[in-house]
């Protein structure tokens with residue numbers, strides 16, 4: 001009998017709620033029993049993890065962040081992050097794409113519920129989200145989140161170049177989104193775009209819209225190939241919107257709310273980290289099993305008695321514990337209008353997870369040795385997948401460093417003039 005993996009965050013030690021224990025357990029059991037074995041094929045063929053999504057739907061996890069009053073699991077920010085990390089342990093590409101899907105519910109659910117809205121705006125928001133949540137829960141609809149465009153918009157420095165022209169009956173969307181995970185596989189693309197009233201209007205960040213574009217709408221196309229270093233199962237090809245008409249009810253949020261959420265709820269950008277937190281744990285877990293001679297399908301050769309191996313594992317454990325502790329603190333204190341200290345810590349946590357996941361994976365390969373980097377084992381995939389974390393906008397490792405340095409030395413609005 002194979003031993004079941006233990007929780008990444010022991011419920012007693014980390015003081016998890018019942019819901020957190022339930023959802024993280026469901027995710028881990030699914031990951032261990034189903035996703036782990038499929039990950040190699042998705043990676044090798046760079047194909048979307050369709051079977052995993054069927055399992056996620058059957059386990060009720062497509063609605064993990066849909067509020068309970070709509071029939072979902074009602075996971076808050078922290079509960080979602082802990083759940084997604086358990087998925088990332090077994091298939092990074094599934095966890096990362098799942099994040100794009102879940103964001104459509106987390107942003108419109110838990111986050112939006114904590115933002116101030118006039119009654120009329122709140123009612124408008126209720127009508128939109130009811131429509132999207134019903135699709136997810138009743139039809140198993142999957143949402144993607146095309147954000148990046150290859151310019152400064154995804155980094156948060158410029159308005160999105162993808163535009164939504166307001167007409168009497170709805171929106172006409174035009175633009176190009178690069179690295180659109182789930183492209184060709186999602187049922188809806190939750191596109192970030194700039195509202196304009198006339199075709200030649202200059203877009204503004206304040207007028208960012210979040211609109212679901214059906215995959216089969218006229219004018220939607222997926223172009224280019226997808227043959228990257230890592231996270232290959234995300235199938236993040238380029239999306240083109242050419243005069244795509246979308247009725248008003250496809251909005252995911254009323255006008256102005258996305259901009260307000262991005263300003264007031266900065267931790268929303270941390271949702272890319274759990275995939276990589278899971279990968280860091282997986283690289284560490286693999287190394288321990290390998291050195292103990294417990295890898296399934298390999299001769300039970302132990303390597304744990306060598307002091308150099310013990311030292312390397314100690315180094316990995318230090319890094320993993322530091323990363324988990326900082327990440328856990330940061331996801332625990334996430335809230336609207338966090339303190340400056342909490343924001344600086346969020347950037348620190350983001351940087352730490354993304355860089356340490358790769359550092360732990362490379363230490364794992366060095367420590368386990370040549371056989372561990374064969375493609376028959378998961379470590380080389382973890383190594384490649386882990387390298388992608390620092391590249392994810394808007395909080396890339398570089399931008400986190402920029403923000404941290406500037407944020408530490410300057411108060412809001414301060415200049416040297």
Ligand SMILES: Cc1cc2nc3c(=O)[nH]c(=O)nc-3n(C[C@H](O)[C@H](O)[C@H](O)COP(=O)(O)OP(=O)(O)OC[C@H]3O[C@@H](n4cnc5c(N)ncnc54)[C@H](O)[C@@H]3O)c2cc1C
Nearest residue numbers: 145146147148150155179180181231388392393396398399
């Ligand atoms: C596996 C994977 C899946 C992805 N999935 C999605 C997805 O589903 N949806 C989505 O929208 N995006 C997705 N992305 C895209 C990701 O967030 C980046 O936008 C993408 O990697 C493209 O980056 P780029 O090289 O064009 O960035 P560039 O804009 O060229 O930036 C390159 C680097 O320069 C730095 N930089 C950028 N702007 C500034 C600035 N103004 N000041 C200082 N430094 C700056 C940043 O560190 C950045 O990493 C995914 C990326 C990967 C790797």
